[in-house]
Amino acid sequence: EAAVTQSPRNKVAVTGGKVTLSCNQTNNHNNMYWYRQDTGHGLRLIHYSYGAGSTEKGDIPDGYKASRPSQENFSLILELATPSQTSVYFCASGDGTGGGSDYTFGSGTRLLVI
Amino acid sequence: GQQVQQSPTSLVLQEGENAELQCNFSTSLNSMQWFYQRPGGSLVSVFYNPSGTKQSGRLTSTTVIKERRSSLHISSSQITDSGTYLCAMERGQGGRALIFGTGTTVSVSP
Numbered sequence: 001e002a003a004v005t006q007s008p009r010n011k012v013a014v015t016g017g018k019v020t021l022s023c024n025q026t027n028n029h030n031n032m033y034w035y036r037q038d039t040g041h042g043l044r045l046i047h048y049s050y051g052a053g054s055t056e057k058g059d060i061p062d063g064y065k066a067s068r069p070s071q072e073n074f075s076l077i078l079e080l081a082t083p084s085q086t087s088v089y090f091c092a093s094g095d096g097t098g099g100g101s102d103y104t105f106g107s108g109t110r111l112l113v114i
Numbered sequence: 115g116q117q118v119q120q121s122p123t124s125l126v127l128q129e130g131e132n133a134e135l136q137c138n139f140s141t142s143l144n145s146m147q148w149f150y151q152r153p154g155g156s157l158v159s160v161f162y163n164p165s166g167t168k169q170s171g172r173l174t175s176t177t178v179i180k181e182r183r184s185s186l187h188i189s190s191s192q193i194t195d196s197g198t199y200l201c202a203m204e205r206g207q208g209g210r211a212l213i214f215g216t217g218t219t220v221s222v223s224p
Contacts, residue, residue, distance in 0.1 A: 033211050042118070042200060042214040043157075058211065090157070096210050103147075103212065105157040 003027070006091050006106035013113050019078040021109050023091030029104070031096040032074040034058070034066060036087040037108075043090060049074055050096070081113045117141055120201055120215035127191045127222045135218045137201035139182040145204035146177050146184050147212070152197045160199075161186070191222045 004025045013019045025032065030051045035043040045058030047066035055066040063085060065077040078085055091106040119138045127133055137146075148161040161168055163175040163184065172192075177184040188195055198219045202212040 031210065035214075040216060042120075042216040043202075043212075044214075045211050048211050092157075094210060103159060107156045108154075 004091055004093050004104045004106040006089075006109050008109060009107065010110045011112070013078075013081045013111065015082060015113055017081050019081050019085075019111065019113075021076040021078075021089055021091075021111070023074045023076075023106060024072050025074075025091075025093040025104070026072065027093050027095075027102075027104055028071065029093035029095050029102070030071075031094040032068065033092045033094065034064075034074070034076045035090045035092065036060070037090060038087050046076065046089075081111075083113045085111065086113045087111060117213055118201060118203065118215035120218050122218060123216070124219040125221070127195075127220065129191060129193060129222055129224050131191050131222075133188045133191060133220065135186040135188070135199055135201075135220075137184045137186075137215050139184075139203060142182070147202050147204075148175055148184070148186050149200045149202060149214075150197055151200060151217070155197075157200065188220070191220075193222050193224060196220055196222045 007022045033048045034046045037043045044060050046064050049055050049068040052070050067075045089109045094103045117140045121136045149157040150160045151157045161175040163177045165177050165179050167176045172189045174187040198217045200217045201215045204210050
């Protein structure tokens with residue numbers, strides 16, 4: 001079954017440390033997305049990608065980098081983690097055709113930065 | 115500011131009660147969807163409803179484009195309906211990423 005898998009499920013990081021969140025999809029979707037979810041804000045777009053080698057800034061990209069080395073994999077990188085980046089992060093894939101495109105979300109990664 | 119406003123923020127229901135969730139958009143509405151999220155879980159699409167009314171079981175969605183709003187009606191609520199409901203619309207550009215509302219948390223008790 002096609003799916004989006006995120007790892008790790010939970011992560012505790014130290015302020016100033018580097019954190020990498022990984023996402024793998026088996027949908028063969030061109031587009032992939034990273035969102036964070038915080039109380040009172042819903043899901044907000046951090047970075048997205050149109051395909052291997054492509055990364056684009058979303059609405060809140062500051063403090064985050066993204067990497068799309070292949071069609072299947074899309075990583076979110078926090079070079080210098082800060083407590084304000086404590087959140088739940090969701091990865092998603094989409095076929096990019098619009099009009100109700102098929103979106104699949106991962107189960108989320110809970111990140112705590114102390 | 116927030117482009118997608120949802121109301122109410124939370125809702126407590128007795129099993130069997132009906133509920134109406136609202137979503138209002140500050141920009142032109144495009145490819146509107148409703149998602150369901152279990153506590154601590156992933157999101158699954160429950161409706162793609164760009165305009166008009168659609169029904170699936172006990173759920174009914176109505177989208178009025180020119181009024182920039184969409185609603186989700188839950189009839190005869192069940193305990194398994196508990197969770198968070200988020201509305202979202204597609205961006206016109208930007209990889210067709212979704213712009214989400216803040217969500218309505220529904221809690222159904224016996």
